[in-house]
Amino acid sequence: MKAEDQLRAQMMAVLPRLRRFALALTGRSADADDLVQDTVERALRSLNQFVPDTRMDSWMFRIAQNLWIDKMRAGKVRAGTVNDMEAAEKVSVDGVRAAEAHMLLKSTLLALGELPEEQREVVALVLIDGISYREAAAILDVPIGTVTSRLARAREALAAKVFGSDSETEHAL
Amino acid sequence: MTVTPETLMAYVDGELPPDEARRVAAEIASDPKLSAYVEQQKRLSAQLQSAFAPIIEQEIPARLERAVWDTRLPAETNFATPLLARLRAIWSEQTSRAGRTWIPAGAMAGGIVLGVLLAGSFGMGAMMRSDGGPLIAQGELAQTLTTALASEQNTPTEARVGVSFVSKDGAFCRSFVTQGDSRGALAGIACRDNGNWRITALSATESRSPSDFATAGADMPQAVRSALNAMIAGDPLDADQERAARNQGWRPR
Numbered sequence: 001m002k003a004e005d006q007l008r009a010q011m012m013a014v015l016p017r018l019r020r021f022a023l024a025l026t027g028r029s030a031d032a033d034d035l036v037q038d039t040v041e042r043a044l045r046s047l048n049q050f051v052p053d054t055r056m057d058s059w060m061f062r063i064a065q066n067l068w069i070d071k072m073r074a075g076k077v078r079a080g081t082v083n084d085m086e087a088a089e090k091v092s093v094d095g096v097r098a099a100e101a102h103m104l105l106k107s108t109l110l111a112l113g114e115l116p117e118e119q120r121e122v123v124a125l126v127l128i129d130g131i132s133y134r135e136a137a138a139i140l141d142v143p144i145g146t147v148t149s150r151l152a153r154a155r156e157a158l159a160a161k162v163f164g165s166d167s168e169t170e171h172a173l
Numbered sequence: 174m175t176v177t178p179e180t181l182m183a184y185v186d187g188e189l190p191p192d193e194a195r196r197v198a199a200e201i202a203s204d205p206k207l208s209a210y211v212e213q214q215k216r217l218s219a220q221l222q223s224a225f226a227p228i229i230e231q232e233i234p235a236r237l238e239r240a241v242w243d244t245r246l247p248a249e250t251n252f253a254t255p256l257l258a259r260l261r262a263i264w265s266e267q268t269s270r271a272g273r274t275w276i277p278a279g280a281m282a283g284g285i286v287l288g289v290l291l292a293g294s295f296g297m298g299a300m301m302r303s304d305g306g307p308l309i310a311q312g313e314l315a316q317t318l319t320t321a322l323a324s325e326q327n328t329p330t331e332a333r334v335g336v337s338f339v340s341k342d343g344a345f346c347r348s349f350v351t352q353g354d355s356r357g358a359l360a361g362i363a364c365r366d367n368g369n370w371r372i373t374a375l376s377a378t379e380s381r382s383p384s385d386f387a388t389a390g391a392d393m394p395q396a397v398r399s400a401l402n403a404m405i406a407g408d409p410l411d412a413d414q415e416r417a418a419r420n421q422g423w424r425p426r
């Protein structure tokens with residue numbers, strides 16, 4: 001396989017996780033896939049900047065995150081609350097399970113949408129994708145301590161939303 | 174309580190080293206309040222993950238697949254040295270700051286990325302490689318380092334050796350310079366390491382005309398000379414010692 005095709009194939013393999021990351025950031029599936037498409041195009045056009053043998057996934061996550069910040073600053077998109085059902089619509093499994101999955105995703109996106117952008121990024125990387133603190137710090141270009149403090153605040157806010165009064169225990173700590 | 178909230182969170186996220194994780198686990202087990210908190214935080218992570226799980230299983234939309242396979246690459250995309258663009262930037266930054274010589278600190282410390290970048294920027298990819306670890310000479314450079322004697326370099330090659338010496342670690346090392354091209358050349362030191370030539374110092378230098386190059390030999394950039402002075406044990410090898418070392422395959426004495 002040509003070097004070029006290998007890189008494209010590597011990129012294909014990152015797409016499922018990149019779509020999930022983009023959905024967590026944007027809250028809407030149409031915005032998410034627009035962001036993924038922009039990310040792919042940007043990545044391919046700046047392939048000279050990709051350092052071989054480093055993680056293509058981290059590189060693409062980073063491009064996606066930067067593009068998203070740019071889009072928000074430019075006012076082209078609105079971050080935050082999900083006010084349509086579209087995000088979960090394509091999640092068609094079957095009957096009851098589909099409805100449950102749909103509701104869970106929708107309520108989770110709503111909860112994420114209420115977080116400040118910087119916390120949402122960290123949640124998307126560490127809690128949803130399972131990326132290490134160190135790798136997340138590299139992707140976001142912030143010190144590792146910033147990742148952990150944002151994550152701590154996000155966890156507290158999410159626990160309060162998701163578990164309601166359950167989270168009393170945690171405030172007591 | 175001896176477990177801080179930060180440590181607790183790192184525990185939940187699997188970020189603690191095994192020893193500390195065991196210690197924290199024991200502490201949690203003996204404290205119902207801590208266990209309730211950890212339980213809740215684990216449930217939170219699990220819920221987030223299962224909420225997003227269906228996205229991972231979805232088929233990739235056709236437009237995204239097309240974007241991956243059909244987006245045209247810029248004409249200057251170079252797969253032989255895909256680092257070129259970044260390299261040139263690093264290179265010009267480093268040279269403007271440090272004059273014309275530079276030993277990448279990373280190359281000395283083992284994080285060889287900059288060394289690879291430097292090599293790549295001069296089209297030297299064929300002469301050096303790195304598998305994420307140290308920078309290793311290959312191709313004509315490795316050949317020259319293994320076989321050439323400083324005093325007998327009559328055939329034109331891409332690289333010439335300068336001084337051979339024994340390092341403080343007891344390994345045979347040799348300084349070298351590459352012919353390079355109009356953008357410059359590389360000079361450095363390679364040490365014999367498990368049958369390879371490991372590059373331990375690397376610096377940019379002016380490239381020479383072929384006739385000058387034939388006599389370049391021991392002439393090396395200041396940065397490489399400093400590195401050599403820091404590494405060398407005793408005196409450089411003389412011609413007889415160099416020949417003996419080569420004939421024995423550069424095995425440490």
